[in-house]
Amino acid sequence: MNLNLKKSMDSRKGKNKLIYILVCLFSFFAMIPLFLILWDVISKGYKNFNINLFTKVTPSSMDALIANMNGDPIPGGILNGITGSVLIVGLAILFSVPLGLFIGIYLSENRDKKFAGLVSYLTDLLQGMPSIVIGIIAYAWVVKPLGSYSALAGSVALTMMMLPMIVRSTEETLKMLPVSYKEAGLALGSSYTSVVFNILLPSGFGGIFTGILLAISRVMGETAPLMLTALGASVVNWNVMEPTSALPLLIWDFYNDPNLVELVWSTSLLLLIFIFLLNWIAKIVARKWKI
Amino acid sequence: MKPVLQMKDVSVSYTPGTFAVKNVTTDIYPNTITAIMGPSGCGKSTLLRAINRMHDLYANIKTTGEITLKGNNIFNMNSMEVRRLAGMVFQQPNPFPTMSIYENVLAGYKLNGISLKKREKDEIVEQSLQSVALWDEVKDVMSKRGSFLSGGQQQRLCIARTLALKPEILLMDEPTSALDPISTNKIEELLLELKQKFTIIVVTHNMSQAARISDNSMFMYLGELVEHGNTTQMFTKPKNKRTEEYLTGVFG
Numbered sequence: 001m002n003l004n005l006k007k008s009m010d011s012r013k014g015k016n017k018l019i020y021i022l023v024c025l026f027s028f029f030a031m032i033p034l035f036l037i038l039w040d041v042i043s044k045g046y047k048n049f050n051i052n053l054f055t056k057v058t059p060s061s062m063d064a065l066i067a068n069m070n071g072d073p074i075p076g077g078i079l080n081g082i083t084g085s086v087l088i089v090g091l092a093i094l095f096s097v098p099l100g101l102f103i104g105i106y107l108s109e110n111r112d113k114k115f116a117g118l119v120s121y122l123t124d125l126l127q128g129m130p131s132i133v134i135g136i137i138a139y140a141w142v143v144k145p146l147g148s149y150s151a152l153a154g155s156v157a158l159t160m161m162m163l164p165m166i167v168r169s170t171e172e173t174l175k176m177l178p179v180s181y182k183e184a185g186l187a188l189g190s191s192y193t194s195v196v197f198n199i200l201l202p203s204g205f206g207g208i209f210t211g212i213l214l215a216i217s218r219v220m221g222e223t224a225p226l227m228l229t230a231l232g233a234s235v236v237n238w239n240v241m242e243p244t245s246a247l248p249l250l251i252w253d254f255y256n257d258p259n260l261v262e263l264v265w266s267t268s269l270l271l272l273i274f275i276f277l278l279n280w281i282a283k284i285v286a287r288k289w290k291i
Numbered sequence: 292m293k294p295v296l297q298m299k300d301v302s303v304s305y306t307p308g309t310f311a312v313k314n315v316t317t318d319i320y321p322n323t324i325t326a327i328m329g330p331s332g333c334g335k336s337t338l339l340r341a342i343n344r345m346h347d348l349y350a351n352i353k354t355t356g357e358i359t360l361k362g363n364n365i366f367n368m369n370s371m372e373v374r375r376l377a378g379m380v381f382q383q384p385n386p387f388p389t390m391s392i393y394e395n396v397l398a399g400y401k402l403n404g405i406s407l408k409k410r411e412k413d414e415i416v417e418q419s420l421q422s423v424a425l426w427d428e429v430k431d432v433m434s435k436r437g438s439f440l441s442g443g444q445q446q447r448l449c450i451a452r453t454l455a456l457k458p459e460i461l462l463m464d465e466p467t468s469a470l471d472p473i474s475t476n477k478i479e480e481l482l483l484e485l486k487q488k489f490t491i492i493v494v495t496h497n498m499s500q501a502a503r504i505s506d507n508s509m510f511m512y513l514g515e516l517v518e519h520g521n522t523t524q525m526f527t528k529p530k531n532k533r534t535e536e537y538l539t540g541v542f543g
């Protein structure tokens with residue numbers, strides 16, 4: 001072999017190796033903060049991660065102060081936040097999933113209509129909207145007219161945040177399906193609606209469902225829009241017209257109360273566990289339902 | 292005998308001013324196999340898809356002329372009814388990915404919201420799969436996904452799915468071009484069986500296939516129907532010079 005060629009090969013191999021090492025190094029550094037966060041949350045959160053956390057509502061600041069002085073564990077939990085999050089997010093799922101599916105189907109099936117372009121643009125706009133602005137809008141649309149903070153108002157805000165994510169994942173998933181599925185269905189003499197519901201949606205289930213799960217995990221931790229809408233409550237509330245607590249709202253409350261600040265970590269830990277679980281399920285679904 | 296399908300001055304254009312199919316006029320008789328041949332891009336698929344009004348799905352495509360199916364103008368019929376009468380099999384086998392083999396055969400019924408008793412379902416499934424000679428191969432794996440089958444089996448499943456609806460005519464666009472010789476052979480035998488009950492129009496690039504299975508052949512060139520006649524006659528004594536050139540491999 002030509003000696004020059006060999007030399008240049010060697011130097012190229014050397015460069016490759018160097019870049020590979022750099023990439024590994026940087027990835028490692030990027031991971032450090034993530035592990036620190038996890039470590040912090042787990043090491044500080046596990047102390048109060050007990051049955052009380054899941055069965056009792058937030059204690060008053062006074063009770064917590066007394067318990068702290070006596071060296072007792074904090075006499076309360078975050079049941080009101082757990083049920084509140086379930087109520088608000090559940091309602092938001094109920095609103096955003098059907099609406100998002102329909103808009104997503106519409107966009108993927110009417111790619112070159114003017115109105116579809118407008119809807120698509122608005123979807124992008126909504127996706128980029130700061131969550132505090134969404135909170136203010138929900139406040140103006142729901143809290144003001146109804147005259148009260150409520151779980152409903154909170155879920156309207158979260159719906160606006162979930163909607164663009166569900167629309168996009170539905171649209172993208174359906175666009176990736178081969179046209180042959182649609183044509184084969186229609187060639188059997190079926191109606192368009194029937195093809196959408198019996199063929200397209202089931203075929204795209206994996207992608208669409210993953211998108212929904214990710215949207216849920218995204219809004220689970222939203223705080224700002226809930227402050228302006230659901231407000232918070234120290235009792236378990238299942239009435240959608242009443243102020244309601246939620247996990248991120250509790251984290252904020254605890255942070256502002258020196259007597260309860262311990263609970264910040266346990267609540268954060270629970271929220272993180274929820275979000276990890278959702279992401280994990282989303283991954284499994286995406287893999288299992290690949291066609 | 293009366294033709295089952297008649298076309299009169301059928302033209303199709305994808306872009307205004309140009310025609311992918313130009314003034315095609317012809318008759319197709321029942322219980323025959325007609326092969327459509329011609330060089331790539333001559334409009335074979337376009338013509339075939341005009342027959343079951345597949346072009347309706349795309350707003351830019353304009354179809355003109357008259358197509359009658361058993362004496363009824365298809366453009367005056369409901370498009371869903373037209374498609375049930377003129378079943379279509381595509382080039383790529385495309386069983387529905389979320390449905391089992393069993394459900395795939397019944398897909399037409401499910402999609403059309405026709406509810407059947409379990410006994411009727413079983414009967415249709417067995418009959419349809421028998422008629423595509425797939426029954427013995429799949430009867431023990433009915434609940435498996437359609438995509439579990441080999442390409443040739445998938446294509447036979449797709450034919451069964453179409454036959455299950457008992458169409459009048461069967462439109463097939465290069466149904467064997469994605470298959471190996473053995474599967475191709477099976478499907479050819481199958482078509483010869485099926486013509487007892489159905490009328491078949493099949494687009495093919497394979498001239499020996501056309502010679503083996505078809506009663507009549509159509510030769511298309513640049514969107515026009517150049518020649519349509521008895522296959523043996525066309526292969527031995529083509530009337531048109533273009534047909535002769537194509538069949539002897541001068542171009543194509």
Ligand SMILES: Nc1ncnc2c1ncn2[C@@H]1O[C@H](COP(=O)(O)OP(=O)(O)OP(=O)(O)O)[C@@H](O)[C@H]1O
Nearest residue numbers: 305306311329330331332333334335336337338496
């Ligand atoms: N969706 C479409 N949009 C625009 N033009 C098209 C479209 N489909 C086909 N055409 C054009 O119409 C003409 C006929 O196409 P068609 O697919 O019917 O040919 P074909 O005979 O089936 O060819 P092949 O043997 O390659 O399948 C071609 O010139 C093609 O470029």
Ligand SMILES: [Mg+2]
Nearest residue numbers: 335336337464
């Ligand atoms: Mg073609």
